[in-house]
Amino acid sequence: MDTSAAIRKPRIAVSAxxxxxxxxxxxxxKASRLCNELLSQHVDFVPVCPEVAIGLGVPRAPIRLxxxxxxxxxxxxxDPALDLSGPLRAYGQQMAADLQDISGYIxxxxxxxxxxxxxxxxQANGYPAHEGGRGLYAAAFCQQRPDxxxxxxxxxxxxVLRENFITRVYAYTDWQRLLTEGLSRGALIAFHARYKYQLMANNPQQYRVLGKLLGGMTRDDDPQTLGPRYFSQLMAALRRCASRGNHSNVLLHLSGYLRNAxxxxDRQEIRQLINQYHAGIVPLVVPLTLLKHHLRSHPDAYVLQQVYxxxxxESLSLRNAI
Known part of the structure; x- marks a missing residue:
């Protein structure tokens, strides 16, 4: 049932x-416990320090915006005469082009x-503006890699943000695998089918929009053109964090496949745990674990392929805290 098992270990770029x-x-x-103790077991990190990369030493005089x-x-x-804007932006564009095999960036x-x-x-008065800005390297990088x-x-x-980010990282890795295998009309439809309930949890409106996009495909539509369009919309939809209400709705839908078995x-117990999750009494992992227990005894091929x-x-335990 571990749908992520067949996916290669993601590579994530990270501030060194x-x-x-x-x-x-x-x-x-600024060693991060999250990166070094939790994520490092599951991803390959690609460390990047743009300030060192453009030639600044360690230690060095600090910079500011x-x-x-x-x-x-x-x-x-x-030394305000030292303007590093151009080099930082250029390096961001360069790394966006070079790091094609990464699935995320921290x-x-x-x-x-x-x-x-x-x-x-x-500002000129020596105080920061009320409105914050974005680091120049990060801004240039993200502009080139919006998905x-x-x-x-x-x-x-x-x-919640942690679980959402890692979900998107694995979805991106999943898409990279699909690209290596080759895009086809059937492959796109199968990919979308596996993400049905994940999309319903994050953004049910976009699930319907993306379904219509693929449903309208004809023999004349080139999957190589439609695929990237679909994926950009998918990643935008997954950026919205799933609410307890949407998670509960998805759990009820999935439990419906077991109603006759x-x-x-048993049905009452599942519903009770879903209600307790919705009320914030138990984390998502509780009703989900019971649901997966019953699916092992009463497997349904369509449900078991769901990325959701x-x-x-599972060892990341991300759903234990949401």
């Missing part, structure tokens, strides 16, 4: 300081090169 590399301006690091928060410049904190928060949001952008799952390490402390008591049942390795 987060995995313990001493590359920060002060010669230190100045000017318009929507289009800031990166300059030396002590950035260092608040960094003038790597921060994804709320990075301080200083790639990206997140800041700090936000991954939130269990289970006793009244195991979108990432």
């Amino acid at each position: 300081c987060l995995i313990g590399a001493e590359v920060r301006y002060n010669g230190g690091h 100045i000017g318009d928060p929507a289009a800031p410049h990166a300059v030396g904190t002590h 950035f260092m928060q608040k960094s003038p090169s790597c921060g994804l949001e709320r990075v301080k952008v200083y 790639l799952p990206v997140e800041e390490e700090g936000r991954l402390c939130d269990p 289970l006793s009244d008591e 049942l195991q979108p990432h390795p």
Whole structure:
């Protein structure tokens, strides 16, 4: 039932300081327990430090963002004449092109090169603007790779955001595998069928939109053209975090496949646990574990292929906390 088992180990780019590399301006690091103790067992990290890559030493004088928060410049904190905006943006574009085999990226928060949001952008009066900016390397990278799952390490402390990010990483890896096997009309439809209930949990409206997109395919439609369009919309849909209500709805739908195989008591127990999950009394893993238990005894081929049942390795325990 582990639908992620057949998928290769994902490669995730990461700000090098987060995995313990001493590359920060002060010669230190920002080693992340999440990256080093949990995720490192399941993914291959690709460390990147754009500031070192463009030639800055360790230790070094710090840099900061100045000017318009929507289009800031990166300059030396002590030497504003040192403008590193061009090199950082160019390196972001270069790495976006070079790192084609990654399935996600974890950035260092608040960094003038790597921060994804709320990075301080200083004004002429010496104070930061109320509106935060984005690190220049990260902005350039993400502009070139809009479908790639990206997140800041700090936000991954939130269990819902963490589970959502890792779900998207494995979906991206799944798509990369499909591309190596070759896109076809049948392969696209089969891929979408496996993601039915994951999409229903994250974004039920987009599930219907994507179904219509594929349902309207004709023999004249080239899967090589339609496929990337479909996948961009899929990744955008999965960025929305699944609510308890949507999860509960999906669990009820899945339990419906067992209605004729289970006793009244078993059906009542499943419904009770789904209700308890919906009320926030138990985590998602509780009703899901019971549902999978019954599916082992009463297998249904269509349900067992659903990514929703195991979108990432069970040993990550991501659904124990949501």
